[in-house]
Amino acid sequence: MIEVGSPKSSNSNKLISIILGLPWVEIATGAWKFARKILRGLSNEGMYEVLDYESTLMIQDTEGKKATIAKRQKVRYLQDNIIAYQDQGWGDGTILLDYQCSPGKAVDRYHFGHKEIVLISLQEAKNKGMTDEFDIHWEIENGFVNEKESWATLIQHRTRNLRINIIFPQGRSPKEAYLVEGNSRRRHQIDSSQNSKLSDGRWQIKWESQKLKLYESYIIEWIW
Numbered sequence: 001m002i003e004v005g006s007p008k009s010s011n012s013n014k015l016i017s018i019i020l021g022l023p024w025v026e027i028a029t030g031a032w033k034f035a036r037k038i039l040r041g042l043s044n045e046g047m048y049e050v051l052d053y054e055s056t057l058m059i060q061d062t063e064g065k066k067a068t069i070a071k072r073q074k075v076r077y078l079q080d081n082i083i084a085y086q087d088q089g090w091g092d093g094t095i096l097l098d099y100q101c102s103p104g105k106a107v108d109r110y111h112f113g114h115k116e117i118v119l120i121s122l123q124e125a126k127n128k129g130m131t132d133e134f135d136i137h138w139e140i141e142n143g144f145v146n147e148k149e150s151w152a153t154l155i156q157h158r159t160r161n162l163r164i165n166i167i168f169p170q171g172r173s174p175k176e177a178y179l180v181e182g183n184s185r186r187r188h189q190i191d192s193s194q195n196s197k198l199s200d201g202r203w204q205i206k207w208e209s210q211k212l213k214l215y216e217s218y219i220i221e222w223i224w
Helices: 007-021 022-043
Strands: 046-060 066-077 082-089 094-102 104-114 115-126 132-141 148-154 162-168 176-181 186-189 193-196 203-210 219-223
Touching: 007 132, 046 148, 066 082, 082 094, 082 132, 094 104, 094 115, 104 148, 148 162, 162 219
Parallel strands: 046 162
Antiparallel strands: 046 066, 066 132, 082 115, 094 132, 104 115, 148 219, 162 203, 176 186, 176 219, 193 203
């Protein structure tokens, strides 16, 4: 006996065959990868991006007992109604002494792991697209008293340009200097073009990059 299906059931069978024949695994995998990119982009956006960041560590004496840090960050806000900015410091010795910032006002400090966080009130609301240029200064005591020392910069926001300057006192210049990427542990010797003698006899290490990785630490190590 031969059974002949109705036109309706025939169309249903064709639809099922088409559905089963589609590369669902590939489609699902592609959709998941696309969604991850979107989520990763959203999570990395943050409150602001750093257009330009320059930090200068000035060691004031040959024993490394006194030092000054000056930071300048130009930022662009990525959200509306931003009312606070966060700075941080860590390292040996006593840090964040005589803390000064402009614009804004340092209103609170707290420890988070090995870091000390400074909360800066902007004293007004900032909206998406607005920019600020922060100038921050603080002192360090007994922070660089060893023969081998280092200074690290952590990239926590999307950053376009970074410059790091380290100025050594007269009478004690760096013998060797390296740039270390904290996560990958890549280590590159800083060449003579990035190590110069200033007009007053002090030596300066200068490092700059526009190819920066989010959540990477850029560490300058030296022996002096």
